[in-house]
Amino acid sequence: LRLAAEGGRWPNLETLATDVIGTKKLPESIEDDLAMLVLRFKTDHPSSSFNATIHAAPRELAPLRRAMRKWMHRLLVDPDALQDVLLATGEAVANAIEHAYAPGVGTVEVNGHVGDGELEVTIVDHGHWREQRGEHQGRGLSLMSAMMDRVRSETTAEGTTVTMSKTLNVAGE
Amino acid sequence: MSARDVVGIERRAGWVVATWHGEIDMANTRAIERYTLDAVQNVDTGLIVDVSALIYMDSAGIRSLISLRRLLEERRQTLRLVVAEQSMIRRALEIGGVTVAVPTYGSIDEATSA
Numbered sequence: 204l205r206l207a208a209e210g211g212r213w214p215n216l217e218t219l220a221t222d223v224i225g226t227k228k229l230p231e232s233i234e235d236d237l238a239m240l241v242l243r244f245k246t247d248h249p250s251s252s253f254n255a256t257i258h259a260a261p262r263e264l265a266p267l268r269r270a271m272r273k274w275m276h277r278l279l280v281d282p283d284a285l286q287d288v289l290l291a292t293g294e295a296v297a298n299a300i301e302h303a304y305a306p307g308v309g310t311v312e313v314n315g316h317v318g319d320g321e322l323e324v325t326i327v328d329h330g331h332w333r334e335q336r337g338e339h340q341g342r343g344l345s346l347m348s349a350m351m352d353r354v355r356s357e358t359t360a361e362g363t364t365v366t367m368s369k370t371l372n373v374a375g376e
Numbered sequence: 377m378s379a380r381d382v383v384g385i386e387r388r389a390g391w392v393v394a395t396w397h398g399e400i401d402m403a404n405t406r407a408i409e410r411y412t413l414d415a416v417q418n419v420d421t422g423l424i425v426d427v428s429a430l431i432y433m434d435s436a437g438i439r440s441l442i443s444l445r446r447l448l449e450e451r452r453q454t455l456r457l458v459v460a461e462q463s464m465i466r467r468a469l470e471i472g473g474v475t476v477a478v479p480t481y482g483s484i485d486e487a488t489s490a
Contacts, residue, residue, distance in 0.1 A: 261401065261402045261403035262403050264401045264402065264403055265399060265401065265403065268399070268432065286432075286464055286467075287467075289432065290432070290434060290468055293401060293432075293434045294434055294435055297401065297402050297434060297435070297436065300402070301402070342435045342438060342439070342472055342473070343434075343435045345471065345472075346434070346435055346468060346471055346472060349467075349471045350468075350471075
């Protein structure tokens with residue numbers, strides 16, 4: 204039976220089972236019922252989505268970057284784009300940490316998605332933004348728009364959502 | 377990681393050379409800035425910060441460099457920056473305006489001899 208299954212390729216699990224069972228290599232004298240279990244091993248497909256919720260605290264920035272690096276590595280995002288996305292996201296999250304909440308409270312959600320050659324990141328906080336502090340704020344924002352192709356920010360009574368996207372080179376380029 | 381682990385300090389030709397390693401963001405930038413500044417004595421010509429080995433630096437780090445320049449100027453000392461051509465953070469420094477605000481060189485040797 205093992206010989207029958209070895210080395211073959213089948214379009215799906217059913218044909219594999221029928222073919223293997225159907226081979227005449229089975230001894231005539233099988234009296235017990237024969238059960239065959241066919242398993243398919245999924246190739247580990249990298250997830251196109253990233254989700255993280257962090258405490259709005261500076262110490263959370265480095266672990267968030269580690270997780271995002273890993274995610275983008277698996278999706279073969281090229282190193283320059285990876286660095287750009289990391290920095291833009293870092294700035295947006297740092298802004299939320301600095302401006303959205305009183306120190307030590309609140310969370311920030313970071314969602315990423317890759318599809319159709321686009322990488323999109325949203326940074327969501329549920330705070331009320333305090334008055335922005337001119338120059339410092341400005342540098343973070345200009346970095347964000349330089350690193351990404353599109354950046355928009357929407358503030359409602361529930362909080363602020365920053366949505367940024369970047370066009371990616373085809374993987375492997 | 378404490379600032380001591382990410383900042384290497386040496387002296388060359390009258391300059392203090394601080395080499396920053398790893399990643400800099402709002403969580404550690406102030407400690408790194410202070411540790412670096414504390415290494416500079418009055419007799420030193422100035423400070424050279426080599427950021428080439430950093431794998432990440434955000435606007436908080438950029439703020440620190442600008443602030444170091446100002447603090448040194450008040451003491452009549454100079455800040456010079458070293459960013460290797462292939463540095464991962466070079467683009468962020470350029471866009472953040474640091475390479476204009478602070479004299480920038482490609483290597484420590486260039487920075488000490490300029």
